[in-house]
Amino acid sequence: MQTLLFLLGALILTAAPAAANITKIVIDPATSQSPVFEGRVFGPNGNVGPYEKLRGKAFGELDPNDPRNAVITDITLAPRNPRGKVEYSMDVFILKPMDLRKGNHKVILDFNNRGGMRAAVFNDAPLTNDPKTAADAGTGFLMNLGYTIVGNGWDIGATDGLTITVPVAKNPDGSSITGPSYEYIVFDNPKSVRYELAYPAATLDTSKATLTVRERLDDTPTPVPASGWEYVDEGTIRLLPAGTPFTQSHIYEFTYTAKDPLVAGIGLAATRDFVSFLRHAKADVAGTPNPLAGDVRDTFSFSISQPTRTLNDFLAFGFNQDERGTRVVDGMLKWVGAGNGVQINYRFAQPGRTERNRQNHLYPEGVFPFAYQRTTDHLSGTIAGRLDRCAATNTCPKIFNANSSNEYWVKAGSLLHTDSRGNDLRDPESVRFYLMSGLSHGVGNVTTRGNCQQFLNPTSPYPALRALLMALDDWVVKGTEPPPSRVPRRADGTAVLVDPRPGYQTGMVTQKQLGWPAIPGVTYTGVITTRYYLDFGPKLADGIVSHYPPSLDKRPAYPIFVSKVDQDGNEVAGIRLPPVEAPIATTTGWALRREGFAQNDGCEANGQHIAFAKTKAERMAAGDPRLSLEERYTTHEGYVAAVRRAAEKLQQQRLLLSADVERYVEQAQASHILR
Numbered sequence: 001m002q003t004l005l006f007l008l009g010a011l012i013l014t015a016a017p018a019a020a021n022i023t024k025i026v027i028d029p030a031t032s033q034s035p036v037f038e039g040r041v042f043g044p045n046g047n048v049g050p051y052e053k054l055r056g057k058a059f060g061e062l063d064p065n066d067p068r069n070a071v072i073t074d075i076t077l078a079p080r081n082p083r084g085k086v087e088y089s090m091d092v093f094i095l096k097p098m099d100l101r102k103g104n105h106k107v108i109l110d111f112n113n114r115g116g117m118r119a120a121v122f123n124d125a126p127l128t129n130d131p132k133t134a135a136d137a138g139t140g141f142l143m144n145l146g147y148t149i150v151g152n153g154w155d156i157g158a159t160d161g162l163t164i165t166v167p168v169a170k171n172p173d174g175s176s177i178t179g180p181s182y183e184y185i186v187f188d189n190p191k192s193v194r195y196e197l198a199y200p201a202a203t204l205d206t207s208k209a210t211l212t213v214r215e216r217l218d219d220t221p222t223p224v225p226a227s228g229w230e231y232v233d234e235g236t237i238r239l240l241p242a243g244t245p246f247t248q249s250h251i252y253e254f255t256y257t258a259k260d261p262l263v264a265g266i267g268l269a270a271t272r273d274f275v276s277f278l279r280h281a282k283a284d285v286a287g288t289p290n291p292l293a294g295d296v297r298d299t300f301s302f303s304i305s306q307p308t309r310t311l312n313d314f315l316a317f318g319f320n321q322d323e324r325g326t327r328v329v330d331g332m333l334k335w336v337g338a339g340n341g342v343q344i345n346y347r348f349a350q351p352g353r354t355e356r357n358r359q360n361h362l363y364p365e366g367v368f369p370f371a372y373q374r375t376t377d378h379l380s381g382t383i384a385g386r387l388d389r390c391a392a393t394n395t396c397p398k399i400f401n402a403n404s405s406n407e408y409w410v411k412a413g414s415l416l417h418t419d420s421r422g423n424d425l426r427d428p429e430s431v432r433f434y435l436m437s438g439l440s441h442g443v444g445n446v447t448t449r450g451n452c453q454q455f456l457n458p459t460s461p462y463p464a465l466r467a468l469l470m471a472l473d474d475w476v477v478k479g480t481e482p483p484p485s486r487v488p489r490r491a492d493g494t495a496v497l498v499d500p501r502p503g504y505q506t507g508m509v510t511q512k513q514l515g516w517p518a519i520p521g522v523t524y525t526g527v528i529t530t531r532y533y534l535d536f537g538p539k540l541a542d543g544i545v546s547h548y549p550p551s552l553d554k555r556p557a558y559p560i561f562v563s564k565v566d567q568d569g570n571e572v573a574g575i576r577l578p579p580v581e582a583p584i585a586t587t588t589g590w591a592l593r594r595e596g597f598a599q600n601d602g603c604e605a606n607g608q609h610i611a612f613a614k615t616k617a618e619r620m621a622a623g624d625p626r627l628s629l630e631e632r633y634t635t636h637e638g639y640v641a642a643v644r645r646a647a648e649k650l651q652q653q654r655l656l657l658s659a660d661v662e663r664y665v666e667q668a669q670a671s672h673i674l675r
Helices: 003-007 119-123 266-280 306-316 388-393 405-410 413-417 462-477 616-622 629-633 636-652 658-670
Strands: 022-027 051-062 086-097 106-110 148-152 178-185 194-196 210-214 229-233 236-239 251-259 298-304 331-335 398-404 431-436 495-497 506-508 527-529 561-563 585-587 609-611
Touching: 022 266, 051 266, 086 266, 106 266, 119 298, 119 462, 148 266, 266 306, 298 306, 298 462, 306 331, 306 388, 331 462, 398 405, 398 413, 398 462, 405 413, 405 431, 405 527, 405 561, 413 431, 431 462, 462 658, 629 636, 636 658
Parallel strands: 106 148, 106 298, 298 331, 331 398, 398 431
Antiparallel strands: 022 051, 051 086, 086 148, 178 251, 194 236, 210 251, 229 236, 495 561, 506 527, 585 609
16 A cells, blocks of 8 residues: 555545546447346335346546546556546446336445456345346345446456456656566466466566475475476466476465556546446436436445455545545445455556465555554554545545454454554444454355365355445435444453464464364364565555565564454354354354365465264264254254344344344254254
């Protein structure tokens, strides 16, 4: 994160609004559909009616001299059109009631993940950028409420789904810009023989680049000699002799001089301008009508993982203020992004990278500030917060920042709500924080282990996220106070501090401190991501990384923590969904890799489902300290009753909707627990 920009956070922009930045919108009749979902009708008693799908492209331009755009790294080095503007184009998507008068006049920006839209999870529907059939609507949750759902390309790394085209930055004389770039390479298969670089190499001289390899993260990297690899072309490398596969699950790191950086930060401005266009414009410059003209009263965003981190930067760089000076997004529901940013506003940006406990630690993703409110970084002396710019312009949204347990274990998630010394912070007026206890980054398949040692964690966050969306809507539209934050705190004794292990990319949480039970057949190492104050070079404030990768030698770490666990190994802090409050297993947000895949290194985004024994006799024979299902619930009916109590308690706290309460109970009734 460019530190200098945060020091300017108090600047109130007063420049007059420029011309509309979305110059042209083109709806493709071949890929649009009206009605969509086979004409399915939505809303209580069908009052919302059918929906239509509009797909196409939007074209925009940015004034690089506007202070709102000048924060984009290298925008002044991008080519300009005759009007002095920098151009871009992007895919766009609109799903709306055919009769807008029957909708709720609210837009959800489905801020896509690597080009893939995600809001369908609210509908328990298949993930697709091209819904067509009635089944693609799932339960129709969002459509029954009358929301319009929109999306746009923003990620330069997205090659499928919603994409964006941005210019290449060049030196003033037209020559290529060059600079250091870094690739962290892991193939969890034995067959991959090539690796595609994020940017073309400036030279094919292998002596000007470095390739190393190691088996596990804590091992010392071993250089691969220049005779052991080659450039296939300026964008691809391979091992020698040709056809040699990269060793399965080994870590390769490649440092080289790249050329022709994309102006990736344009994706932030493009998102700002698309939403603002839909909200305020009557038509584009050519007179093509805005499909939502005059309809939008409130705007929300929903994001999962990478785009959540991007929205952290979207706020920090001031992009929630449009060129009219007005707020762009009113309410943000942000899932699994922790306090990290994304590598979008740097030269040679790689926004597709994500840090986890075995990957990508040495990219500028976890850079101060982590919290929303203004704090002092005791390691750098910088004073900043992610809300600085929007607070100065009165354009901050209401925010729900929800995370799984995985973000605390692999992305230092506690820094969202602490200062740089690890002390609890009071919630900002406009932000609430929620830990989904014991959940992994995604919803795992409980019948498989993947690369991990235990079965994967299948607990879904989406029932709670549906309730949080409704609470966020009420907060934005009605001013209804939201459910209070639910996260581990040092003040209430639910936090367990991490030992950072200086010089290593991961720390550890001791079994005793966490309270983790000794479960037969389950390895516990306590491996966890650490957060160091890294030196990326003197030009980081300008969006330029010159120390790549940065050294860990003698670098200080920020204190971080996770939630304590109960006698079963389930987390005590946060929102304990019925699978955690009325458990049939220990569920975790962390996992370890199995044999053949760098055994005992962290298993990245995955969590574990470690089932309880059915009877006391079975658990005693196994030496399992966790109570059996029989000891907990006695009968199947006792289990169903426990699930109902857990679900209804969350409903009273506005953390579950009534339909999801009944769904939990129905699932418990249909299960074979103690039958």
